[in-house]
Amino acid sequence: SQTIHQWPATLVQPVGSPLSLECTVEGTSNPNLYWYRQAAGRGLQLLFYSIGIGQISSEVPQNLSASRPQDRQFILSSKKLLLSDSGFYLCAWSVTGALYGYTFGSGTRLTVV
Amino acid sequence: GQQLNQSPQSMFIQEGEDVSMNCTSSSIFNTWLWYKQDPGEGPVLLIALYKAGELTSNGRLTAQFGITRKDSFLNISASIPSDVGIYFCAGQLTGNQFYFGTGTSLTVIP
Numbered sequence: 001s002q003t004i005h006q007w008p009a010t011l012v013q014p015v016g017s018p019l020s021l022e023c024t025v026e027g028t029s030n031p032n033l034y035w036y037r038q039a040a041g042r043g044l045q046l047l048f049y050s051i052g053i054g055q056i057s058s059e060v061p062q063n064l065s066a067s068r069p070q071d072r073q074f075i076l077s078s079k080k081l082l083l084s085d086s087g088f089y090l091c092a093w094s095v096t097g098a099l100y101g102y103t104f105g106s107g108t109r110l111t112v113v
Numbered sequence: 114g115q116q117l118n119q120s121p122q123s124m125f126i127q128e129g130e131d132v133s134m135n136c137t138s139s140s141i142f143n144t145w146l147w148y149k150q151d152p153g154e155g156p157v158l159l160i161a162l163y164k165a166g167e168l169t170s171n172g173r174l175t176a177q178f179g180i181t182r183k184d185s186f187l188n189i190s191a192s193i194p195s196d197v198g199i200y201f202c203a204g205q206l207t208g209n210q211f212y213f214g215t216g217t218s219l220t221v222i223p
Contacts (some may be wrong), residue, residue, distance in 0.1 A: 006155075030207050044156075044201065044213040050207065090155050098209045101146045104155030 002027035006091045006105030013112055019078040020063075021108050022093030026072065031093040033074040034102060035066055038088040050074060051096070086112045115140050117204055119214035127222050132189040134217045144205040145185040147176050148194030151214075153199045158188070159200075192221050 003026045013019060017020035025031050035047040046059045056066050063082055067075045074091060088109050093104040115136045126132060136145070142165055148156035160171050162178035164186060169176055173190045185202055202214040 041197070042218075043215045045186075046210075049210070092155075094209065096209065098205065098211060099144075101144075101148075101158050101161060102211060103158070103205065107153070107155050109153070 002093075002103065004091065004093055004103055004105045006108060008108060009106065009110070010109045013081050013110065015083055015112055016080050019076070019081050019085070019110070021076040021089055021091075021110075023074040023076075023105055024072055025093045028072070028093070028095070030071060030096065032096060032098060033068065034094070035074065035076050036090040036092065036104075038090060038107075044090070048076070072074040081112045083112050086110055115204070115206065115212040117202055117214035119200075119202055119217050121217060122215070123220070124145075125216040125220045125222065126192055128192060128194060130192055132192055132196070132219060133186065134200060135184060135186045136204070136214045137184040138204055139157035139183065140204070140206060141182040141217055142206060144184075144211075145176070145178050146203040146205075146211065147174075147187050147196050148201040148203065149184070151199055156199075182216065189219075192219075194223055196220050198223050200220075 008022045034049045035045045050056050050068045064078050088107050090107045091105040094102045120135045123124045146161050147159045150156040160169050160176040165177040165182050177186045199216045199218050201216050203211040205211045
């Protein structure tokens, strides 16, 4: 069966520090991968999505970037965190065409101080 | 991007009551999904709808794909404390992307 792993679960980082969040999927190949941010426990904002290795689409211009170095690995990064980057970050995967919707990871709570 | 409006934004109900929430859009969608997010966790898929007019149940949950294809509804019968969380609708036009609603926060009072 397919599983999605996201880490770390919580992170407290100072303003100006770099960020690296990792997401991996097991049990499937060539998944579509997504990064979402959720502020204040409400709406889901799509940040990046990827349909293949090295193929990244950005939905919102911001202080973050994403990379997909391997088929089932998706990384969210920042060179210098801002206070406004705080939030709950969710990784998700789907099959091509997303027929069955998205499966989400358990999320990373990022607090920038 | 597409905007999906969910209502109500939040609900406070007594245990045992039924719950109704809906999701509307100005666009016609081919697929509707309903997710539930427990506090501090990622959303989990509850129900998927693929045809206009489709009515699908999952235990005490029932969801419907609106006839106009611009809306969807979720009902929860006989609510229990573990129903607490945020419920999201999601709609798919074509391709790989789903658009998520703004969420309905449900609180169940024992």
